Amino acid sequence: MNLVMYFPILVVIAVFFFSAIKILREYERGVVFQLGRFWKVKGPGLILLVPVVQQMVRVDMRTIVMDVPTQDLITRDNVSVQVNAVVYFRVVDAEKAIIAVEHFYEATSQLAQTTLRSVLGQHELDQLLAERDKLNGDIRAILDKQTDAWGIKVANVEIKHVDINETMVRAIARQAEAERVRRAKIIHAEGEQQAAEKLVEAARIMGADPRAIQLRYMQTLTEIAGDRTSTIVFPLPMDLVEPLLARLKEPAHPPHDRPDPSRSGAFPQTGEEHT
Template identity: 70%
Template structure:
């Protein structure tokens, strides 16, 4: 009886150690195993056996992480202060590097994303931030991916969400857009006048080839005016038309 009571705690301890030796890793998880403090191997997914006390395992999630970058104060190249926030999509490709090379890869990636966002956008003007977001997203993604490669992390995509501008700058941009529309309207009107003058010149050349062509054109214009309901019609009579009528009367 005493022998049974003596070995009962040892039996319980053995059962606990055996139970702690078995780990189950999901399909999207990997286990970085350390043996006596030194890296041994990456295990998983499925059933993993760990030698208690001698080996320790750190779980790593391989799924894509969606990281929301908080609003950052950015001064553009044309000295405009804006607040910009973004979202970053990344995942762990090398669990060994993600655990050994950096203390907390999530925090490190977040801080690196904030500084990179300010550094990259600070090299561009406000108009580029508003109109060329795809190119800026690609630039930020390329810089982040190059710097996080040593941590075993792949940055898949970066999206700038909002570019917040103060009210005074919004009014200035509105005035600039209005002036730009007025400029385009004037240019279009001038181009229309130029094209119309060229067509009129071509028409004058065609009408000038025949002496009776101009007279027929005046008659056609008179016919069009006669269809209107205006009470008074002032129509200039060209000298060439009088000369043509005079020549016909003499004949």
């Protein structure tokens, strides 16, 4: 009878005892409130709480992987794109994460979305495609600075996809093709310039010594003789041709005046008849 009378009391004591026992894993911390006021952060392991007087909120201290939803934005050069990203962060101060902000995960997600739009909207499309590492660092720095008051450390931000419409894809392809053509022309022009410089240098060296020109002339004749052609062209050195050209350019001498037969007395004159 005595046991039956005290059985409800024993049940209440057992319930209070088991509700007072809390076990926290290695990656968990417990933010304990006593009569509504912050008391301390406890864990990991076994902790005891005073029922009704003390309450505990569990906080996961592991790195959280948060997927940022796709954001529609307009770049600085007025191109509409869709961008999504992933954010890696973790709670470093359990007290701030519970007290300073309501639902720190949702708050960090909303902040990541607005920061992603504001930062990427300040850059052009080419920078968005080519400078992802720099943009990731800029977004991470802004997020880490603003979430520091919430006891959150942003470890990394990665832009996953940058989607653009088909019209812009074709325009970018044409731009890339034009850029490759431009580079090919520049390389070809630089090669022509270097070849011309080498030819001028070789001509200057050969012109300093006539024997070099003769050797080059003999080498050319040897190469021509090796070809199986029916026509053979013999190049002439300029030192042989220049005197002939100079003689042809000299003015011709004027012809000598011929004697006038009427003045030279070639024909005899008849004497006057004497009467």
